[in-house]
Structure formats: C-alpha cells, structure tokens
Amino acid sequence: MPFRDAAQSACVSHAFLRSWRCHPNLNFTEETLCLKQSARGKKIDNILKNHLGIGVKTLNVIIPDSCKVDTHCFNHWLQIAITPGIEEVTISFPEHCKTKCSFPCALLFGGCGNSIRHLHLTDCAFRPPVGFDCLRSLTKLHLYEVCTTGDELGNLFSNCFTLEQVQLISCSELISLRIPFWLEQLSFLHVSACYMLQVIEINAPNVHTLKFYGDPVHLKLGASAKVKNLEFNLSKNSSVSYAITKLPSTVPTLESLGVSSYSEINTPMVTDKFLNLKCLRIYLCVYEAFSPAYDYLSLVSFLDASPALETFIVNQKDVKHGSVFGNASHMRQILGHKHDRLRKVQINGFCTAKSMVELTCHILENATSLESLTVDTIFDGFMVGADVRRCSIQRRSKCRPIPRDMILEAHKALTAFILGTSWEGYLLPLS
Incomplete structure (x- = not known):
C-alpha cells in the first residue's frame, strides 16, 4: 500500500475507533453478530472492553437459545454498558436460562439506573429489593417470561413516579398485581398469560387502557381509577x-x-x-x-x-x-x-x-x-x-x-x- 494511502487509512481507523468507543447505541443480536457460538461471546467481550462506557444511550442484547453464556461474563458486559445517561435497556436471555439468570439489580444503584426510560427484559428473573429507588425516570416497563412477584414489582413501583406503560406477559410467579395511586402518569397496562395471577388492583387514577388475556382474576378498581x-x-x-x-x-x-x-x-x-x-x-x-x-x-x-x-x-x-x-x-x-x-x-x-x-x-x-x-x-x-x-x-x-x-x-x-x-x-x- 502506498505511504499516503496507509496514512489516510490509519487516520480513518483512529477516528473510527474513537467514534466506536463513545458510540451511543449498542445493539447485539444474532443477526448483527453473525458469528459461530464459540466466537460470539469473545466478540461482544472485545467490543465492550474497548468501549469507554461513556455516552451509551441504548443497549440491546438478544442472546439466542443456542448460545451458552457465562453469567459472570454477562454481568460484566452489563457493568460496562449500564452507566449514568443510558436510556433504553433491552435484554433477552436464552429461554433455558430463565430460572438461572437474574438481572443484576445492583448495577442500577449509584445513579446508573436513574436515567433509564425504557426497560425490556425477557427470559430471566427480576428481583427488585425493598428500598429499590434506582429507576426514577422509567416510563416503559416490558417483562416477557420473567420470574418476578407482586411484592418485587411493588418495590419497583415505590419510586417509579414517571411510569407510563407496563406490559407483563407470561410472568409465571405473579399472583397479585397492585398498581398504587401515586403512579399518576401510568395510562396503559397489558397483562397476558400470567396464569398464577389471582388479583389485579388498580388505584392509579389515569390508567385509561387495560388489556388482559388469561384466566379469570378478581379485578378491583380504586375510587380514582377510570379505565x-x-x-x-x-x-x-x-x-x-x-x-x-x-x-x-x-x-x-x-x-x-x-x-x-x-x-x-x-x-x-x-x-x-x-x-x-x-x-x-x-x-x-x-x-x-x-x-x-x-x-x-x-x-x-x-x-x-x-x-x-x-x-x-x-x-x-x-x-x-x-x-x-x-x-x-x-x-x-x-x-x-x-x-x-x-x-x-x-x-x-x-x-x-x-x-x-x-x-x-x-x-x-x-x-x-x-x-x-x-x-x-x-x-x-x-x-x-x-x-x-x-x-x-x-x-x-x-x-x-x-x-x-x-x-x-x-x-x-x-x-x-x-x-x-x-x-x-x-x-x-x-x-
């Protein structure tokens, strides 16, 4: 390669590297990676290790069922990507990991989770503890085949005053769902195929749309609720x-x-x-x-x-x-x-x-x-x-x-x- 072309390529490479290290949207899916199982984890690991963790706005990680991911390694990826300023997090674990993989709520402490507006989780456990106050800007919560209980969702709802939409599909541990009155921004609730669910109690005043598919439940609306x-x-x-x-x-x-x-x-x-x-x-x-x-x-x-x-x-x-x-x-x-x-x-x-x-x-x-x-x-x-x-x-x-x-x-x-x-x-x- 001529010296001039080599110099131009080097400049472009350095510029691209600097750009990538601060790239705001990280999207890892089977289609975008297009790698064999043995190389897939290494590729994600290298990308995230080279990323500065600064300026990330969206994180989308869809792990196919065929991929065996080490939990420690996966938590390390999230630790790099989930930093103050991130707004959208979409995580889909392999289906066989549902009872084994738990979303690491501890990563959201210290202000890392307070900028998240959209949280989408699939095939995992989600266990917000008592005193959980890490998602203060959350507007959309989508849980699909996620193991969580009504009390754990109550811990989440305790400080999510900006929540607008909640979608719960095939959450097999959910027995009672209570929507508190202080969720004044919540307007949309979708509950589907949660077959252990027995009670839905809505006290939030502005829930105007409810979609429910499943076995009969005891539906209770508070005095201020207007579905x-x-x-x-x-x-x-x-x-x-x-x-x-x-x-x-x-x-x-x-x-x-x-x-x-x-x-x-x-x-x-x-x-x-x-x-x-x-x-x-x-x-x-x-x-x-x-x-x-x-x-x-x-x-x-x-x-x-x-x-x-x-x-x-x-x-x-x-x-x-x-x-x-x-x-x-x-x-x-x-x-x-x-x-x-x-x-x-x-x-x-x-x-x-x-x-x-x-x-x-x-x-x-x-x-x-x-x-x-x-x-x-x-x-x-x-x-x-x-x-x-x-x-x-x-x-x-x-x-x-x-x-x-x-x-x-x-x-x-x-x-x-x-x-x-x-x-x-x-x-x-x-x-």
Whole structure:
C-alpha cells in the first residue's frame, strides 16, 4: 500500500475507533453478530472492553437459545454498558436460562439506573429489593417470561413516579398485581398469560387502557381509577357472558370494550348497564368447546345493556352453524328493544346461520339512528378489533386467494340476508 494511502487509512481507523468507543447505541443480536457460538461471546467481550462506557444511550442484547453464556461474563458486559445517561435497556436471555439468570439489580444503584426510560427484559428473573429507588425516570416497563412477584414489582413501583406503560406477559410467579395511586402518569397496562395471577388492583387514577388475556382474576378498581378502554380474553371461558355479567359494576367508566372468546354460551339478559360504553367489538373463534348452536341473536342483550352504544362490531371465524336454508322455523323477533344511539354496525365473517340473519334484521328494525351497516363474509383478522385484511400490507399487489367454499358461502349469505331483510319489509344495499 502506498505511504499516503496507509496514512489516510490509519487516520480513518483512529477516528473510527474513537467514534466506536463513545458510540451511543449498542445493539447485539444474532443477526448483527453473525458469528459461530464459540466466537460470539469473545466478540461482544472485545467490543465492550474497548468501549469507554461513556455516552451509551441504548443497549440491546438478544442472546439466542443456542448460545451458552457465562453469567459472570454477562454481568460484566452489563457493568460496562449500564452507566449514568443510558436510556433504553433491552435484554433477552436464552429461554433455558430463565430460572438461572437474574438481572443484576445492583448495577442500577449509584445513579446508573436513574436515567433509564425504557426497560425490556425477557427470559430471566427480576428481583427488585425493598428500598429499590434506582429507576426514577422509567416510563416503559416490558417483562416477557420473567420470574418476578407482586411484592418485587411493588418495590419497583415505590419510586417509579414517571411510569407510563407496563406490559407483563407470561410472568409465571405473579399472583397479585397492585398498581398504587401515586403512579399518576401510568395510562396503559397489558397483562397476558400470567396464569398464577389471582388479583389485579388498580388505584392509579389515569390508567385509561387495560388489556388482559388469561384466566379469570378478581379485578378491583380504586375510587380514582377510570379505565375507559378494555380488551380481554378469558382462556377457555365464556368471555362475552363474563363481560356482560361482571364488568358493568366492576368497570363502570368503560367507553370502549373488545372481547375475544373461544368458548361461549348464549349471552344472558342482565339488569346492569354499561352507561358510558360507545364502542363494542366481539371476536368469536372456533374452539373445541365452542357450541355450534351459539345464538347470535342473544347478543341483543349486550345492545340493551349499552344505551349509549354507537359502534358495534362482530368478528367471527370458522364457527360452524346450521344454515337458515332448510330451516322451517319462523324468523324470531324481539319486540320492544330500541337502540337509538347505534350508528355503525359491522359483521365480519357473516354466514348463513339463522341466528346471525335474525341479529342483522333486528338491528335494521330497531337501530333508528343507523348510518352504516357492513356485512362481510370474509374475516382474517386475529386480534380483537382487527381490520378485515385479505391483501398483504407490505405488497399491495398480493392478495390471499379466497377458497371456493368461502365464495359459495358468500353467495348463500347474500341470499339469506336479502331474504331476511325482505321478510322484515325492506331491502337495503350492502356495503
């Protein structure tokens, strides 16, 4: 190499080295390292040893399941990277280390943790001790398959006055979760698949969105709590029936409710009311315990219990029902039920089930302020409140093929709907 080129390369190398030693974002994943298992740990070790530990803003360490990491070595990496000024920490241990690896809370003492705003931990134990006051700037806490208890989370919450979002997924040791009143900034709480959980107590005044998926729990809201948006699914339980019987008195401030159910009985009539509920989304999906005789017309109970309801969306997928064709019984009518605030109705996965046709006709007859009715035989969303998407979002020219049996069901459903609305004395265009 010519002397001049060598000199320029040396200058660039020194400049790059100085830049790297103060690089603010450290991102170690299997994709970025692209190394064999034997060399992966050495590479991270060399990078962190050469880093000055100054100016680090984000640390992202995703250790693949195939990688065996020495706990002492891993703690040494964190000790180098977690310094005053760091804002985001994402640590994912190998799944087999969940009961062995514990996030070293001691590294957060001495002011090192007070600048952290986002903390994401996966497959480890997290044991904040009594008097833990090291995450004073924390706004987002995400724990996935993390071993921690309600008391340990209470130690964390004791000084996290800036906390805005909490997400707890598959935290198997969690039995009781209490959100204290001094978390005034907390607005979003997501709890999923924590199957030992028995109690959720929310006293924070500004938690407006709660997402819960799992076994039934005792939900307690303090006098100042005002949950307005709730999405939930009870594992292998009748979520819709639970919602209408339990939630009006438990969460009286609800304005938006999304319920997904994989096992359902007919919706009962109740006297309690959702006085503030404006948007209701129900997702029903086939499961072993889902009765093919489910009566969609029983959902009128939910409409009656929601006098302020404006938007009603039903999503159903793969639930098998007897067709209205060949059914000699008369179309049922429920008299004396008016839904004068209902403006938008959408039924995705519309089929020829007699009770679904009856529900649609009931809405047309009794929703005096109805502005929009959409019935669509296709539904391929899998989340509560999901959009109907049959085309790829990334590649708009690619759309999923529609099976022949679904096309035939669409024609039958159209005929059933027209016949149903004609029986009721009017024929409306489909949207």
